[in-house]
Amino acid sequence: MLLRGKKVVIFGVANEKSIAWAIARLFHEQGAELAITYAGEALEKRVRPLAESVNAVAILPCNVTRDEDIESVFTELGSVWDGVDVIIHAVAFANKEELKGTILNTTRDGFAMAMDISVYSFLAIMKAAHPLMQGRGGSAVTLSYYGAMKVFPSYNVMGVAKAALEASVRYLSEAVGPDGIRVNAISAGPIRTLAAAGVNGFHNILNHVEAKAPLRRTITQEDVAGAALYLCSDMAAGVSGEIHYVDGGYNVIGL
Numbered sequence: 001m002l003l004r005g006k007k008v009v010i011f012g013v014a015n016e017k018s019i020a021w022a023i024a025r026l027f028h029e030q031g032a033e034l035a036i037t038y039a040g041e042a043l044e045k046r047v048r049p050l051a052e053s054v055n056a057v058a059i060l061p062c063n064v065t066r067d068e069d070i071e072s073v074f075t076e077l078g079s080v081w082d083g084v085d086v087i088i089h090a091v092a093f094a095n096k097e098e099l100k101g102t103i104l105n106t107t108r109d110g111f112a113m114a115m116d117i118s119v120y121s122f123l124a125i126m127k128a129a130h131p132l133m134q135g136r137g138g139s140a141v142t143l144s145y146y147g148a149m150k151v152f153p154s155y156n157v158m159g160v161a162k163a164a165l166e167a168s169v170r171y172l173s174e175a176v177g178p179d180g181i182r183v184n185a186i187s188a189g190p191i192r193t194l195a196a197a198g199v200n201g202f203h204n205i206l207n208h209v210e211a212k213a214p215l216r217r218t219i220t221q222e223d224v225a226g227a228a229l230y231l232c233s234d235m236a237a238g239v240s241g242e243i244h245y246v247d248g249g250y251n252v253i254g255l
């Protein structure tokens with residue numbers, strides 16, 4: 001039980017394929033107490049039964065574009081818990097029309113929205129969580145993709161957002177490190193999920209990784225959850241500001 005009694009808040013469960021859901025299940029098995037948020041009413045029907053099946057202490061709406069939603073999550077949790085140990089941020093969004101063709105398709109509004117939902121939300125959540133996380137040896141993990149570092153077809157504005165997210169991990173780690181809070185990212189290989197379905201030609205990326213990655217396979221949600229468990233447990237007590245690849249080794253290949 002690597003997370004016995006740890007208070008964990010998870011952002012990003014949409015359905016049973018969500019990476020955040022695999023993390024929730026594993027963390028539950030490892031003794032964590034969970035709070036699970038969902039993006040809006042439309043998702044509640046799907047998320048609530050999942051959250052109930054892992055005995056979530058709180059199941060709360062949170063559209064991360066709304067400061068008042070983020071605030072109310074932590075106000076509510078402050079009343080049921082004595083603090084928060086772990087934040088999982090598995091949230092991203094860009095317009096489907098901008099996840100095809102080239103980055104020249106990006107609009108001003110689309111850029112702002114991708115950055116707001118996929119990057120600023122992590123800063124906003126950490127700001128709101130900070131008072132509840134101080135001095136507990138806490139950990140925050142967000143989800144990135146190799147498209148932050150290299151060019152992938154159709155990933156476009158989301159690649160730029162992930163680059164900003166990875167820089168945010170480094171700045172956040174410095175900001176909250178003195179309070180004993182660690183901040184890391186997992187750069188996950190491609191997995192078939194709702195978010196991935198928005199990227200035009202995503203199956204080509206999957207096929208390529210399967211053929212070329214050192215492990216000759218794509219990764220699973222469970223692979224990511226295992227790495228998240230390590231990063232959020234005391235096993236990684238000395239690790240902060242890292243971008244940890246869980247991609248079957250794909251990122252080491254040149255040709």
Ligand code: NAD
Binds near residue numbers: 011013063089117146
């Ligand atoms: P997913 O669609 O299951 O998860 C994305 C989540 O973002 C959903 O739960 C959705 O509700 C949430 N979201 C979107 N807009 C929101 C808003 N305004 N407020 C609150 N929540 C909002 O897909 P996933 O693949 O599990 O994605 C989780 C994370 O993993 C994302 O950051 C994604 O970029 C990252 N990632 C995914 C892959 C992949 O191939 N699937 C690879 C690397 C990184």
